[in-house]
Amino acid sequence: MAAASFLLSPRVTLPLRRGSRLLVSCSATSSSSSSDAAGGVGFQGRVGFLGLGIMGAPMASNLIKAGCDITVWNRTKSKCDPLLSLGAKFESSPARVASSCDVTFAMLADPESAFEVACGANGAAEGMAAGKGYVDVSTVDDATSKLIGKRITSTGASFLEAPVSGSKKPAEDGLLIFLTAGDESLYKRVAPLLDVMGKSRFYLGDVGNGAAMKLVVNMVMGSMMVSFAEGLLLSEKVGLDSNTVVEVISQGAINAPMFSLKGPSMVKAAYPTAFPLKHQQKDLRLALALAESVSQPIPTAAAANELYKVAKSLGLADHDFSAVIEALKAKVQSSQH
Ligand SMILES: NC(=O)C1=CN([C@@H]2O[C@H](COP(=O)(O)OP(=O)(O)OC[C@H]3O[C@@H](n4cnc5c(N)ncnc54)[C@H](OP(=O)(O)O)[C@@H]3O)[C@@H](O)[C@H]2O)C=CC1
Ligand SMILES: O=CCCC(=O)O
Numbered sequence: 001m002a003a004a005s006f007l008l009s010p011r012v013t014l015p016l017r018r019g020s021r022l023l024v025s026c027s028a029t030s031s032s033s034s035s036d037a038a039g040g041v042g043f044q045g046r047v048g049f050l051g052l053g054i055m056g057a058p059m060a061s062n063l064i065k066a067g068c069d070i071t072v073w074n075r076t077k078s079k080c081d082p083l084l085s086l087g088a089k090f091e092s093s094p095a096r097v098a099s100s101c102d103v104t105f106a107m108l109a110d111p112e113s114a115f116e117v118a119c120g121a122n123g124a125a126e127g128m129a130a131g132k133g134y135v136d137v138s139t140v141d142d143a144t145s146k147l148i149g150k151r152i153t154s155t156g157a158s159f160l161e162a163p164v165s166g167s168k169k170p171a172e173d174g175l176l177i178f179l180t181a182g183d184e185s186l187y188k189r190v191a192p193l194l195d196v197m198g199k200s201r202f203y204l205g206d207v208g209n210g211a212a213m214k215l216v217v218n219m220v221m222g223s224m225m226v227s228f229a230e231g232l233l234l235s236e237k238v239g240l241d242s243n244t245v246v247e248v249i250s251q252g253a254i255n256a257p258m259f260s261l262k263g264p265s266m267v268k269a270a271y272p273t274a275f276p277l278k279h280q281q282k283d284l285r286l287a288l289a290l291a292e293s294v295s296q297p298i299p300t301a302a303a304a305n306e307l308y309k310v311a312k313s314l315g316l317a318d319h320d321f322s323a324v325i326e327a328l329k330a331k332v333q334s335s336q337h
Contacts, residue, residue, distance in 0.1 A: 041066045042192040045102030048072070050094050050117055050124065051138070052079040054273065055164070056107035058171040059137070059197045064088055066196045073097045094118070098127030098134070103190055105135045110282050111144035118148045130156030133186040137178075139163045139218065139279070141286045142208035149182060149207045158183040160190065161207055163214035164198065168274040175199040179217075181210035212290060219287035219301045221258065222280050222321070226304040228259055229325035232266060233332070242267040262322040271316075271323035280321035281308035 041063075049060040052074040064070050064086045071089040072080050073096075080090055091097045094117050098104045104124055108114040114136060118124045124134055134152045136145065140163075149159040165177040176198035180187050187203050194201045204210050228249075235245045246263035249255060265272065284305040291298045304324075311317075311327040 041068060041196050043068065043103075043190070045069070046071060046100060047193065048091075048097035048101035048104030048124075049083075049088075049107070050074070050097060050104060051107040051109075051113075052083060053107065053109065054168050054276070055137075055171050057083065058168070059105070059107060059176070060088065061086060062172075062174045062197055063193060068193065068196070071097050071101055093122035094124040095122045095126035098124040098132065099129075100127070101132070103133040103135060103186075103193070105137055105193075108136075108138040109279065110138070111140040111286070114138040114140045115144055115148060119151045125151045125155055128152055128155035128157035132157040133160065133183070133189065134158070135160045135162050135186070135190055137162045137164055139214050139283055139286075140211055141215070141289060142211040145211045146207050153183075158186040159207065160186045161210040162194070162201075163210055165214065165217055166198070170199075171197070178202065179204060179210040179213045181205055182207045215283060215287040215290050218280065218283035219298065222284045222287075222308065223300045223304040224256065224258065225262075225280075225321060226307055226324055226328075228263070229266070229322075229328055232263070232325065233328055262320070266322050266325055269326075271320040271326075273318060273320045275321050276317065277308060277311055277319055277321040277323055278317035280324075281305065281312055281317075284308060 046069045047063060049056060049063070049070055049072045052060060052072060056074075057079065060070055060072055060083055064083065070083070071091050072083050073091055073094055074080050080088070084090055091100055106114060106117055106124065108117050116123065118134065118136065128134060134157055136148055145161045149161070152159040160180055160182040162178045162180040165179065166175060170176050174197055178194045178198050178201040180194075180201060181204040184203065191201065202213070204213055232242050232245060236242050243264065246259065246267065249263070250260045284301055287301055288298065288305060291301075307327045308321070308324055310330065311324045314326060314330060316323040316326055
């Protein structure tokens with residue numbers, strides 16, 4: 001196959017950075033079309049799910065609705081209740097989930113919580129053993145992912161990192177994009193489950209490549225949002241109608257679903273949380289560290305990160321990341337006084 005060529009389905013091999021190969025597996029199927037009778041989705045065994053926040057809850061919910069045998073745990077136990085009503089089982093710690101399940105997924109807030117839940121006291125690693133699998137779908141840095149992978153595999157179990165692109169609605173609709181790396185046989189084993197929760201999946205090789213891919217994507221997204229916010233405020237200042245700006249952008253070369261989705265509510269200063277601002281700032285912080293590790297300047301992302309930090313200090317951490325526009329508004333006000 002020519003170096004730059006690729007096929008859309010079902011599997012694609014592309015050259016990977018640093019001389020190795022990138023194996024890309026694409027599934028163009030949606031959750032419903034990929035389901036079959038066996039175990040609901042073609043996966044035999046019990047599935048654990050740790051972390052039932054904005055993303056974890058709908059992902060686990062889709063697995064239950066597809067007929068999977070799901071056991072859940074969440075630090076705040078009350079968030080398990082809607083899943084238990086749908087038929088999930090409950091265990092009282094990550095270790096107990098892992099020991100009672102064949103494969104366990106984790107969707108945690110950040111590197112610290114992902115490490116704690118996997119490797120801390122009563123963590124998933126304590127319930128792991130040969131034949132089991134751990135799939136971490138949280139957004140973390142490559143170093144944390146490697147540490148978690150090392151601890152999990154020290155038990156004889158397999159490890160796959162699989163952060164996702166796509167937010168609350170794609171999680172609800174089973175349309176996420178999985179950026180996986182690590183144990184390839186575990187990747188193949190859980191593919192039917194990924195296909196319930198997502199519209200496509202990429203296998204990127206060694207642990208760390210999935211985390212890096214996710215941070216690159218979210219670095220671009222965080223900077224795009226700041227640029228968009230600047231455009232909306234500038235247009236308002238010069239007397240343009242912001243809704244018309246959103247419409248014009250949506251018809252041109254810089255159209256992005258994110259602008260059309262978030263723009264109308266940003267104009268109304270409403271920020272219903274899909275992707276919490278604190279997580280976007282975390283991803284920019286991690287992307288900056290990734291860039292520093294290879295001496296790559298990313299000045300636009302660095303500037304965007306500063307604005308998200310200001311937004312956090314204004315009490316906007318749990319709002320949607322589009323609330324970063326409020327940090328720009330605050331800057332204008334402070335420069336006028
Ligand atoms: N929202 C989005 O659009 C997307 C988010 N992501 C990433 O997915 C991950 C989860 O995001 P999201 O669901 O939005 O986040 P939420 O903040 O809604 O959920 C975070 C989850 O982590 C748990 N948690 C936090 N700290 C700890 C801890 N110390 N110990 C145990 N559990 C803990 C929370 O438990 P509790 O309920 O007790 O607080 C909750 O289950 C993040 O890494 C995020 O960057 C990726 C793609 C899109
Ligand atoms: O990590 C969050 C990503 C949000 C999105 O892809 O829309």
